[in-house]
Amino acid sequence: MTRAELFGQIQKKNSFLCVGLDTDLNKIPKHLLNTEDPIFEFNKRIIDATAQYAVAYKPNIAFYEAYGVKGWQSLEKTIAYIPKDIFILADAKRGDIGNTSKMYAKAFFENMNCDAITVAPYMGEDSVKPFLEFDNKWVILLALTSNVGGKDFQNLELTQGGELYEEVLRKSQEWGTTDQLMYVVGATRAEALTNIRKIVPDHFLLVPGVGAQGGSLKDVAQHGMNNQCGLLVNSSRGIIYASQDENFAEVAEEKARELQLEMQQYLSEFL
Amino acid sequence: MTRAELFGQIQKKNSFLCVGLDTDLNKIPKHLLNTEDPIFEFNKRIIDATAQYAVAYKPNIAFYEAYGVKGWQSLEKTIAYIPKDIFILADAKRGDIGNTSKMYAKAFFENMNCDAITVAPYMGEDSVKPFLEFDNKWVILLALTSNVGGKDFQNLELTQGGELYEEVLRKSQEWGTTDQLMYVVGATRAEALTNIRKIVPDHFLLVPGVGAQGGSLKDVAQHGMNNQCGLLVNSSRGIIYASQDENFAEVAEEKARELQLEMQQYLSEFL
Numbered sequence: 001m002t003r004a005e006l007f008g009q010i011q012k013k014n015s016f017l018c019v020g021l022d023t024d025l026n027k028i029p030k031h032l033l034n035t036e037d038p039i040f041e042f043n044k045r046i047i048d049a050t051a052q053y054a055v056a057y058k059p060n061i062a063f064y065e066a067y068g069v070k071g072w073q074s075l076e077k078t079i080a081y082i083p084k085d086i087f088i089l090a091d092a093k094r095g096d097i098g099n100t101s102k103m104y105a106k107a108f109f110e111n112m113n114c115d116a117i118t119v120a121p122y123m124g125e126d127s128v129k130p131f132l133e134f135d136n137k138w139v140i141l142l143a144l145t146s147n148v149g150g151k152d153f154q155n156l157e158l159t160q161g162g163e164l165y166e167e168v169l170r171k172s173q174e175w176g177t178t179d180q181l182m183y184v185v186g187a188t189r190a191e192a193l194t195n196i197r198k199i200v201p202d203h204f205l206l207v208p209g210v211g212a213q214g215g216s217l218k219d220v221a222q223h224g225m226n227n228q229c230g231l232l233v234n235s236s237r238g239i240i241y242a243s244q245d246e247n248f249a250e251v252a253e254e255k256a257r258e259l260q261l262e263m264q265q266y267l268s269e270f271l
Numbered sequence: 272m273t274r275a276e277l278f279g280q281i282q283k284k285n286s287f288l289c290v291g292l293d294t295d296l297n298k299i300p301k302h303l304l305n306t307e308d309p310i311f312e313f314n315k316r317i318i319d320a321t322a323q324y325a326v327a328y329k330p331n332i333a334f335y336e337a338y339g340v341k342g343w344q345s346l347e348k349t350i351a352y353i354p355k356d357i358f359i360l361a362d363a364k365r366g367d368i369g370n371t372s373k374m375y376a377k378a379f380f381e382n383m384n385c386d387a388i389t390v391a392p393y394m395g396e397d398s399v400k401p402f403l404e405f406d407n408k409w410v411i412l413l414a415l416t417s418n419v420g421g422k423d424f425q426n427l428e429l430t431q432g433g434e435l436y437e438e439v440l441r442k443s444q445e446w447g448t449t450d451q452l453m454y455v456v457g458a459t460r461a462e463a464l465t466n467i468r469k470i471v472p473d474h475f476l477l478v479p480g481v482g483a484q485g486g487s488l489k490d491v492a493q494h495g496m497n498n499q500c501g502l503l504v505n506s507s508r509g510i511i512y513a514s515q516d517e518n519f520a521e522v523a524e525e526k527a528r529e530l531q532l533e534m535q536q537y538l539s540e541f542l
Binding site: 022024060062063065066067068069072073076091093094095096097098099100101103104106107111112120121122123124125126127128142145146147148149150151152153154156157158159160164167168171 | 293295331333334336337338339340343344347364365366367369370371372375377382383391392393394397398399416417418419420421422423424425427428429430431435438439442
């Protein structure tokens with residue numbers, strides 16, 4: 001999907017919502033466990049319920065890998081089921097030497113036709129570039145993550161000036177364009193968004209951590225939005241596990257709609 | 272596998288060889304492509320040919336994921352086929368927030384019974400710790416990688432002193448013991464090994480990049496070995512693709528044996 005198409009979807013739906021598909025057999029409603037493929041069954045109903053409010057879905061690959069071959073099958077079916085006009089983001093946090101990254105790119109971009117994959121920056125340029133060789137596919141590079149351990153290395157100060165995550169933002173801009181690269185920026189540090197926007201004014205940012213992880217959507221919109229929105233805000237547990245009863249899909253729809261309505265307001269206020 | 276068991280294998284086989292299973296359908300001998308599961312068939316013959324010289328196998332997960340469900344099946348069969356006394360190392364370079372890392376740990380440690388997994392450090396402590404909660408399982412943390420892009424971030428100088436990779440070595444030692452943590456250290460920078468051994472004298476190091484990637488085994492042994500060997504040196508392409516003809520397994524055996532003999536010499540010289 002191109003940047004223009006993504007922005008088109010955001011304008012059409014008045015939403016920059018990404019729904020995280022962290023589907024866990026221990027958390028989905030019990031009545032689904034008797035179906036042939038409970039993970040896919042759950043995802044299908046979540047997608048049906050939320051597709052009108054979401055511009056992106058983010059399957060968290062770990063949750064599928066944890067079930068081996070069967071989990072991988074559920075993942076492939078889920079990705080195939082997502083409507084074509086919705087951005088699909090494989091949250092895989094991959095990154096390895098060139099020929100290996102190329103294999104990961106093949107897995108997620110060619111075989112599964114995802115639009116984007118999250119990548120860890122530690123191994124540098126030649127670990128990221130193989131993902132950038134596919135037309136209209138995106139790398140979403142980890143920059144500043146919202147977990148407690150994020151500060152262990154990302155906030156280390158460099159003798160050349162700035163912190164490590166700022167150097168990741170600066171350096172990686174040389175590797176691809178704003179039509180190929182996005183960044184992961186944790187929402188619980190919304191005050192850092194102003195600073196981040198100085199370094200990457202035009203890139204899209206993927207912001208996890210709104211909802212269960214506790215960031216403020218208004219802060220994110222106010223400090224992070226650019227003139228093409230430039231934000232994908234993810235909610236996983238706050239939507240998909242809002243209810244664990246038989247009515248889970250309806251409750252997920254409500255929660256997605258609430259977020260979309262809030263986003264609509266911020267789009268008119270800050271865009 | 273425990274540290275004592277691993278060292279026992281090293282002494283028994285006079286070898287610290289890890290064979291990388293980067294199995295690629297475009298590179299394996301053509302006559303195998305007609306078998307039901309060419310990737311597994313190739314791995315099986317490589318394992319049969321090299322098991323007497325190797326103390327570890329390292330399947331590179333990307334190469335299996337690239338073939339989707341079928342690749343994942345080949346991976347599971349391969350891991351099940353490896354003899355029980357050989358260390359199995361999933362080269363997956365994972366790392367994510369706590370509940371996600373836990374799912375990856377489940378995939379590789381519980382479902383597939385690997386002994387170790389490679390993990391990227393960028394997200395810090397709570398992304399690594401879930402992998403450390405399994406008895407006799409290992410995290411192999413990326414420290415200094417041998418690819419060109421490794422220097423983009425790993426060698427950045429910190430205002431607190433030292434380079435980023437050194438801080439990764441220092442900080443991560445607080446997260447687990449020498450019975451749980453190893454480090455990836457690229458062999459093409461063998462001169463850095465002396466320095467690394469000052470920071471982590473007792474840990475095992477996984478050294479890729481001997482062979483096709485070009486490091487010197489003698490340098491690695493001389494500068495990296497500690498009193499329990501403390502080294503696993505990987506060769507992938509130099510062994511498994513040494514011949515692409517029907518005799519590939521015999522040639523792989525020869526190449527593995529050559530490396531083992533060289534290692535035997537260094538074990539008697541430097542241990």
